[in-house]
Amino acid sequence: MTTRTARRRALQLAVGTSAVLLALTACSSSDKKSDSTSSGTPGGTTTSASAGSQKVTGTVTVFAAASLKESFTTLGKEFEAAYPGSKVTFNFGGSDTLAASITSGAPADVFASASPKTMKTVTDAKDADGTPATFVRNQLEIATLPGNPDKIASLKDLTKSGVKVALCAKTVPCGAAAQKALTASHLTLTPVTYETDVKAALTKVELKEVDASVVYKTDVQAAGGKVTGVEFPESASAINTYPIVKLKNAQNAAGADAFIAFVQSAEGQKVLSAAGFLKP
Structure with a gap:
């Protein structure tokens, strides 16, 4: 092999190696861009519910007026689907009885009452965390x-x-x-x-x-x-307004906040309206 031929082959090998390196670099850059998009950065498709589901887990205990049984049971299932790893348990009954149970120390995260008067029993006892919000009315x-x-x-x-x-x-x-x-x-x-x-x-x-x-x-x-x-x-x-609040001793505070927000969301209000409740 002549010296000129050896130099030509060495040059061809160097060019080929550079092309491979450039291709690998471009592929890596594309993968990073794809990962960034799928993780919820601008242009991504991750929903807020999916993002929230990474933070809200465990059992959310809700004390709710008996008239909310059907609609809240539906909302509970939808909440669990939106927040994998969470579970909603309900205690339905007369609002006055539920309020008395809460002020007596019954463990619960959320209280949804059928009237401001029964909610006042809980707020007066300082068992509410925050100000109750009206989420529906009923006739x-x-x-x-x-x-x-x-x-x-x-x-x-x-x-x-x-x-x-x-x-x-x-x-x-x-x-x-x-x-x-x-x-x-x-x-x-x-x-x-x-x-x-x-x-x-x-x-x-x-x-x-x-x-x-x-x-x-x-x-x-x-x-x-x-x-x-x-x-x-x-x-x-004689239309009743229904207030909802997170309880002071909530064992799942994040879950309580998320459930209340879910009830007040467009999806939650749609379920409640379909059940016959009036807008707040």
């Missing part, structure tokens, strides 16, 4: 037996002799609202039973143990064909 409706065989058309019809009525206890928000509507109508009604929460009052109608009950529009809607709903104008003067 009363009469629930009758399917088909309304007694032809109940007004609140006054509930006072007729022989009509058996169930009401929520006066200390429960739905009971207080019903009493407010009756007072505004100058009516006196003696029910055959006072129930601990709105679902219990509704169940009395579903089981045909009473002819009618005064519950919320959302409860009538949730019951489907088990009852027939009758609207009455006096209900407009």
